[in-house]
Amino acid sequence: MRVERLSILVFIILIFSTVLEEVNSYSINGNAVIRVPDDYLTIQDAIDVAKSGDTIVVGPGVYYETLYIDKPLSLMGENRENTIIIGSGHGSVIYISSDNVLLKGFTVKGSGNNYISPFDGGDAGIVLNSCKRCILSDLVVTGNCIGIFLNTSDGNIIKDNIVYSNSRDGIHLRMSNGNIIIRNNATLNRGHGGIYLNPYSSYNLIAGNTCGRNADHGIKLQDSSNHNILRNNLLIDNENAGIFLRKSDYNILYNNTCIGNRHNPGIILYISCDNNIIAGNICISNDEGISIQHSSNGNWLVNNFCLNNRVRGILLWSSSSNILVNNIIKWNGKDPYGTAGIYISDSSQIKIYYNNISMNWRGIVVEGDSSININIHYNNIMRNIEWGLINKASREVNATLNWWGDPSGPDICNVVEETDQQDPEEIKGNIAYNPWLIEPYKPGNILRYMDIRYPIWRTVKRTLLIIETLNY
Structure with missing residues (x-):
């Protein structure tokens, strides 16, 4: 795992030193400037006569054309709002098969x-x-099947586009690696949602995008889409999850905001998603905050805010060796059934350290006889409505060294339920809780403890620090 983390560090350095340098080193000022409609009436005629490196400037108007670009050139509309290319309703509108193409400043439908x-x-x-090494920039792409489709295309930049109301995916990457997808607005798309990677699309940077009100997920990574960075994206009001991963490993989800995604979590790792880092994300008013399900193992959840989600703040379901550190988990759960700040079901080798778990319907719930080796330490667990911690499983939960809201420790309760929201917290079931903390944990102790106990934590920290410095 440590080697894999270090490969992410190498990728972060190389993606900007290689992709951006190569793309920007290609001159968009070619040997000739061709103007449409002044020099040629159609855009395709201008493309056909252009030489490699030429620039085609298209004036305002509506152009009913299907374009094929098979040479390196720059094709630029004067204004994307009124320089409009409308396809025939058959096939794709603009088909690019050459490296080093700049496409900028059009509406495409x-x-x-x-x-x-x-x-x-x-x-x-x-x-x-x-x-x-192509650049797609400053475009409006609407009323298509897929908005923008990258097929086996590597090292391109897709930036500052509005991609909306397409009948399938907004932006789809298929077997495409090392691309930079930044500052796009991908909304109101159907199919698989705003931005979709499937399959085998890795080492991509997806940053600063807004994906809202899509019929499926905001951003979806599927089937061996590994080593991607998702940073500073806004995922809001999508019908399903804000960010959805399936069978994808070693991705970094950092500082994304997921709000109001209706029928799924803000972030979900679903089926065999291993060794991902989920850090610094804000998940508010979703169905669940963060969900780790179905043999998704070895993931780190660090410094996330899971607030006011309808059912649960964090769900761990049939997954093992996941680590939760320094998350804020508050106000989750709107009704008694199955709700909690953290809900653990049939999951093993779980470590929950230095989290603030408060004012949820239940603090932590553990269930399922496969839930073994659950370690809960150095957390502030207080003012939850029904229970601070309830263990419905047969195996003991190790919950020593937690703050239960009172120096006297937790209240051992055997009644069916408690709803007083008073400290000390009530706990129930087979739980080792003594010794406990006599005061809340101090955040300054977190890094020292993690450095000592988990050397891999140092690699996680270095990875997050480098991501924080990236400019795009």
Whole structure:
């Protein structure tokens, strides 16, 4: 695992020193400037006569065309609001098969509706097919099947675009690596949502995007989409999850904000998502805050805020070796059934350290006979409505060295329920709780403890510090 973490560090350095340098070193000021409609009436005619490195400038107007770009050039509209390319309703509107293409300043609409499969894509407003070092910038892409489709295309930049109301995916990466997807607005798309990586799309940077009101997820990574960085994205009011991962490992989800995603968690790792870092995210008013499910193992949840989610703040379901450190988990759970700040079901080797777990319907719930080796230490657990900690499983939960809201320790309770929200916290079940903390934990002790007990923590810290310095 440590080698994998270090490979992420190498990627972070290389993605900016290689992709940005190579893209920016390509001159968009070619040997000639061709103007449409002054020099040629159609954009495709201008493309056909252009030489490598030429620039085509397109004046305002509506152009009913399907474009094929097979040479390195710059194609720029004067203004994206009134320089509009409308396809024929069959196939893709703009198909790019060359490296080093700049496309900027258009509205693109009117692709066909052929969608092959989630693994193979389909018609799109803009397609990059086996391309490198291309830039798609300052575009409006709407009314297509897929908005922007990268197929086996590496090292491209997709930035500052509005991609909305497409019948399938907003931005779809298929088998595409090392791309930079930044500052896009991907909203009101159907299919798989705003930004979709499936399959085998790795080492991409997805940062500063807004994905809202999509019919599925805000951002979705699926089927061996590994080593990606998702940073500073806003995921709001999507029908399903804000961020969804399936069978994808070693990704970093950092400083994203997930608000009001209706029927799924703000962030979910679903089926065999291993060794991901989920750090510094804000998950508010979702169905759940963060959910780790179905054999998703070895993940780190660090410094997240899970607040006011309808059912649970954090769910660990049939997963092992996950570590929760320094999360704020408050006001989660709107009704008694299955709600808690942290809910652990049939999960093992769980470590919960230095979290603030307060004012939830229940603080922590453990259930399922497969829930073994649950370690809960140095947490502030207080003012939860029903229980601070209830263990419904048969195996003992190790919950020593926690602050229960009172120097006298927890209240051992055998009644069916407690709803007084008074400290000390009530606990129930097979729980080792003595000794306890006689005052709240001090945040300054966190790093020292983690450095000593978990050397891999130092690699996690270095990774997060480098991500914090990235500019885009």
